[in-house]
Amino acid sequence: DSGVTQTPKHLITATGQRVTLRCSPRSGDLSVYWYQQSLDQGLQFLIQYYNGEERAKGNILERFSAQQFPDLHSELNLSSLELGDSALYFCASSSGGAHRSSGNTIYFGEGSWLTVV
């Protein structure tokens, strides 16, 4: 158990709908990351938050958004869903986020399986 909690574990929804994925980081971790894993694209970095502020952005679509709340939990909002959005969405956390040389390990949650039908 990595200590990163994600809900829901599984989600089936129709095209055009909107869903919210939730993540609770490990206790004490300030950084939260979102990754998408699909068969054809592998693990893709979406976005990172550090202590409530957006820190880095990856291949995140404009239809997707995220935020990190004062209690450090994070939500990933996916809207106008398309069939191609079906994937496993991972949240990860680390204690740091300001400088990689500090050696902060990134721990992943178990993921949220999203199926768009």
Added chain:
Amino acid sequence: GESVGLHLPTLSVQEGDNSIINCAYSNSASDYFIWYKQESGKGPQFIIDIRSNMDKRQGQRVTVLLNKTVKHLSLQIAATQPGDSAVYFCAENGDGGSNYKLTFGKGTLLTVNP
């Protein structure tokens, strides 16, 4: 774009043998590398990391080797066990910035035969 890739998509070994999983990276600015293990239905699990100022780092039954000259990374697993069966990813963070954006390789499926 720059990427991290794996030489072998699948690797099958006998229990007790040593396993070597390879990874090539193309970003010469990469200075931090991580190996993750992902079991079916689970999230990636940290195995070991290495910084570019090192050539080798050892953990419990695992060793990571880094060859910066040819931009190659390898993960050695000693006395491979059935529980080691999983997909192994190498990842790098070398975008030059002070963040933790990881670029993952495609992964190698390791199968350990009893």
